Amino acid sequence: MTQPLGGLKVLDFTTLLPGPLATRLLADAGAHVTKIERPGGEDMRRFPPFKGGEPVLYTMLNHGKTVIELDLKDPGAAEQIAPLLDTADILVEQFRPGVMDRLGFGYETLSKKYPALIYCSISGYGQSGPRSQEAGHDLNYQALTGLLAQSYGSAAHASMPPAQIADIGGGSFPAVMNILLAVVERQKTGRGCHLDIAMADAMFTFGLFPYAQHLAGGPIDEAGTGLLTGGSPRYRIYFAADNAPVAVAALEQKFWDRFCDLIELPSSLRNDLKTPDETAARIAGTLSARPSAEWRAVFQAGDCCVTVVEPLSEALSDPHFAGRGLFPATDHPAVASPIARRFRTP
Incomplete structure (x- = not known):
């Protein structure tokens, strides 16, 4: 079958994780990706873990791309990149705002010669605004957007995002979503565009529930007190006798009732809104009385949205995920791609 992005050419100026994963997903759907790296290669080449001397993360993110090492500050860089720009449909870059302009590869410059070029800029805080030049990483973007406040409590109960x-x-x-939208738009208009993707912006989307509370004018549940962040006994992590975590997510009443029946929770504690701390304490005590293997069998049969937390090594061997083709047998480390199997590179 012809892949949906077959024939599209992507010029990739990104490093580390966000951009390389985006262009890897485009490649999974058939796009040809040429990645420009500085002499000696980008930083992810030096990140552990390594297997056989090769950087596993780098390979996962960049397998199948054509990699060219080039010093973009070199006066001859523009001449070397020109043939790639002549045939490029999409350009993805991940520098701080203004860097590509200074190098001579900014959108305003390139769009004059290549009006059909789809130009995607990925940055922490976007191409404009007071924080646009501010350095940051994943944790910083979560911290500044209220998202981290949902899980980070006191020093004794600090929780790092997994x-x-x-x-x-x-x-x-x-980035992938908007690039695909731009491809559709270009099919209608013949013109490309500049996509401004700010990693911090989507953190408000991930914080949908507290944002809704804000819009409703009520107090915002912070630091593990919300319905989905540990404030409810029916959506919380407990521990079995062997210290294995058990994820209870029995939100709907039918699942909650079934869960309560399975653990024989006293009727006086089943109204979890009345005495949530007492209810949670009783659940914790009950689950801690039996090993996780016993609870796994109970909850799988009970079908009540309760799951023993599996370590990655066990999850990878789960016949469900293996059967869905998430981890194809290849001669290189593969990404568990969200691209539908019918569209992926064989």
């Missing part, structure tokens, strides 16, 4: 939410959810995914 995923690169801003890098991937605020950078890679919105």
